[in-house]
Amino acid sequence: MTATILTQQFINGISLGSLYALVAIGYTMVYGILRLINFAHGDLLMVAAYAAIYAVTLLSLPWQISFPLVMILTGLFGILVDRVAYKPLRDAPRISLLISAIGVSFLLENLAIVLIGGVPKGFPRPDIFARVIDLWGLRIQVLTVYTPILTLVLLMGLLYIVHRTKVGKAMRAASKDFETTRLMGINLDRIIAVTFFLGSSLAAAGGIMWAMKYPQVNPFMGVIPGLKAFIAAVLGGIGNIVGAVVGGFVLGLGEILIVALFPQMAQYRDAFAFAVLILVLLFRPTGIMGEPITDKT
Amino acid sequence: MLEVKDLHVYYGGIHALKGITLKVPQGRIVTLIGANGAGKTTTLRAISGLVRPKHGSILFFDHELTRMPTYKIIRLGIGVAPEGRRVFPNLTVLENLELGAYNRPPAEFRKDLEWIYSLFPRLRERSKQMAGTLSGGEQQMLALGRALMSRPSLVLLDEPSLGLAPLVVEEVFQTIQSINAQGATILLVEQNAMAALHVAHYAYVLETGRITLEGTGKDLLADERVRKAYLGED
Numbered sequence: 400m401t402a403t404i405l406t407q408q409f410i411n412g413i414s415l416g417s418l419y420a421l422v423a424i425g426y427t428m429v430y431g432i433l434r435l436i437n438f439a440h441g442d443l444l445m446v447a448a449y450a451a452i453y454a455v456t457l458l459s460l461p462w463q464i465s466f467p468l469v470m471i472l473t474g475l476f477g478i479l480v481d482r483v484a485y486k487p488l489r490d491a492p493r494i495s496l497l498i499s500a501i502g503v504s505f506l507l508e509n510l511a512i513v514l515i516g517g518v519p520k521g522f523p524r525p526d527i528f529a530r531v532i533d534l535w536g537l538r539i540q541v542l543t544v545y546t547p548i549l550t551l552v553l554l555m556g557l558l559y560i561v562h563r564t565k566v567g568k569a570m571r572a573a574s575k576d577f578e579t580t581r582l583m584g585i586n587l588d589r590i591i592a593v594t595f596f597l598g599s600s601l602a603a604a605g606g607i608m609w610a611m612k613y614p615q616v617n618p619f620m621g622v623i624p625g626l627k628a629f630i631a632a633v634l635g636g637i638g639n640i641v642g643a644v645v646g647g648f649v650l651g652l653g654e655i656l657i658v659a660l661f662p663q664m665a666q667y668r669d670a671f672a673f674a675v676l677i678l679v680l681l682f683r684p685t686g687i688m689g690e691p692i693t694d695k696t
Numbered sequence: 697m698l699e700v701k702d703l704h705v706y707y708g709g710i711h712a713l714k715g716i717t718l719k720v721p722q723g724r725i726v727t728l729i730g731a732n733g734a735g736k737t738t739t740l741r742a743i744s745g746l747v748r749p750k751h752g753s754i755l756f757f758d759h760e761l762t763r764m765p766t767y768k769i770i771r772l773g774i775g776v777a778p779e780g781r782r783v784f785p786n787l788t789v790l791e792n793l794e795l796g797a798y799n800r801p802p803a804e805f806r807k808d809l810e811w812i813y814s815l816f817p818r819l820r821e822r823s824k825q826m827a828g829t830l831s832g833g834e835q836q837m838l839a840l841g842r843a844l845m846s847r848p849s850l851v852l853l854d855e856p857s858l859g860l861a862p863l864v865v866e867e868v869f870q871t872i873q874s875i876n877a878q879g880a881t882i883l884l885v886e887q888n889a890m891a892a893l894h895v896a897h898y899a900y901v902l903e904t905g906r907i908t909l910e911g912t913g914k915d916l917l918a919d920e921r922v923r924k925a926y927l928g929e930d
């Protein structure tokens with residue numbers, strides 16, 4: 400294998416990893432605050448991809464408007480899911496919440512089949528993302544370069560919110576102690592809503608990028624990237640935002656490089672992610688950057 | 697200012713408060729003393745909306761608190777230093793204090809912060825430190841300071857002297873008196889009955905969910921039953 404191909408694969412791995420990262424952040428944020436693995440989170444990729452298709456085709460909005468709009472709408476949709484499926488269960492055992500999340504996931508997938516149909520739809524990828532550029536002798540699609548850049552920009556914005564703003568401080572407080580957060584005069588439901596909004600709109604960005612990378616949108620398109628992102632979140636240390644991003648990059652790179660170095664392993668690509676999950680759970684359940692997982696009141 | 701009437705609280709089958717009635721007049725320090733498990737914390741939790749009474753009423757000025765969500769109760773001007781300090785360990789001292797001031801106008805923040813730092817100079821030295829790494833006593837000061845950052849008109853304190861060195865305990869009670877002198881009304885729950893009765897204008901004794909005795913701090917200090925049961929005399 401030449402250095403060029405290796406570099407090329409490295410960039411592909413970073414790019415794929417940044418997609419996992421975008422989605423993993425939402426898993427980790429919701430887990431941090433509700434101790435819930437939001438299994439419906441991956442399906443938001445699908446919701447966002449369809450929404451983007453309709454925004455571009457039916458409403459004929461330019462992508463510069465429709466993509467951010469879809470991020471906002473998906474964020475609001477995330478709040479809605481919380482209100483309907485999780486909020487009534489705030490005081491219920493955690494397992495009820497988990498079951499509810501799985502229910503939401505099935506509901507969204509099947510709703511998409513009923514309303515839109517199971518036949519994949521093409522994604523109207525704007526031409527500027529499909530361009531191929533020549534980078535130091537490497538031929539790379541610009542989308543591959545834009546994806547990690549977008550991820551890092553969104554991550555910076557998110558970290559700013561979480562660490563520097565009042566709402567962000569309340570989010571970190573709530574991740575440790577609901578009751579005392581309330582005793583600060585903080586409307587906890589609003590904080591949880593903001594958490595869902597942020598996580599869901601990042602998932603929308605991931606969904607749009609995913610749909611541009613693999614421009615076939617179907618009701619189950621969120622399942623595999625959702626699972627991979629969940630694994631990335633666990634790998635990075637669930638509850639830790641930077642960890643989720645690191646986990647995403649490690650998983651994406653690992654997946655691509657394994658296939659590049661051992662082409663005969665190509666069909667085990669998805670298995671790689673699950674092997675990682677099992678190994679992490681066995682040997683380092685707190686992940687790369689996680690603190691010991693604490694129960695909370 | 698605060699009036700609790702015939703309050704009943706259950707935890708599942710446990711009847712924790714069996715008809716509590718008490719008053720906290722404006723400008724006063726009122727203390728609630730009693731043995732472990734008497735229901736002191738439960739009373740404060742009911743006032744702050746963290747547990748819902750089955751029966752009874754809690755009036756704060758004209759507001760009925762028993763159906764109000766906690767954050768709205770707090771916004772009426774109530775500050776709480778809960779049992780066990782409960783500082784946010786993953787936030788710095790300063791961030792903890794900022795959350796205490798969550799609903800204050802930002803323009804007031806600096807001034808309020810200076811006030812807290814003057815009450816607890818130690819917190820200023822530690823302002824950038826994670827609250828989880830503070831000593832127990834420092835955490836207690838932080839919990840107290842955080843409760844005061846909202847400039848509450850009523851402060852609920854649940855065992856603020858717990859686990860503190862005797863000198864610091866004295867300091868805490870002095871602080872309580874000084875914030876009271878600055879206009880805050882205080883409902884103080886304490887195991888340290890002696891100290892609490894000394895600073896309190898009025899006191900209630902709670903026994904297994906019932907108020908069994910009440911009177912001015914002075915009266916209760918002189919009361920034989922109190923001396924036997926809570927001040928360790930025989």
Ligand SMILES: Nc1ncnc2c1ncn2[C@@H]1O[C@H](COP(=O)(O)OP(=O)(O)OP(=O)(O)O)[C@@H](O)[C@H]1O
Binds near residue numbers: 731736887
């Ligand atoms: N969450 C709960 N579930 C069940 N029972 C509870 C709960 N919280 C308190 N209790 C019970 O209610 C009673 C009153 O408890 P509370 O915490 O109010 O006592 P306290 O006077 O604050 O005691 P201490 O001085 O030990 O803090 C106790 O018998 C306790 O066991």
Ligand SMILES: [Mg+2]
Binds near residue numbers: 737738779854
């Ligand atoms: Mg108590």
